[in-house]
Amino acid sequence: MKNIKKEVEIVGGNFDMCKAFDDMMKDSRMEGRSEGENLMGKLNQKLISQGRIDDLLLASTDNTYRRKMMTEFGLA
Structure with a gap:
């Protein structure tokens, strides 16, 4: 958060809140991708x-099946 605060500070001590929000959203997306x-x-x-290679292949392409496998293994 300190890095974001430093990067969005503008002349006069004010902050560009749009940039701050965009930066926070970008960080959240990156964190979500990493978790996924x-x-x-x-x-x-x-x-x-x-x-279970057949299950692996199907889970890699089918979102519904992937969720089923995640639940089965306690990952969801």
Whole structure:
């Protein structure tokens, strides 16, 4: 947050709140993507370790099936 505050400060000590909001939204999206990647990695590991390659392939392309697998393994 300090970095965002420093970057959005404008002359006279005021702040560009639009830039601050945009920066916070960007950070949130990046954090969400990272969490999603981590969950997908965990799901992949679990499916591979159990030899469930067909499930892995389907989960990689079908959102509904992926959610089902996430729930099955307690990741959702």
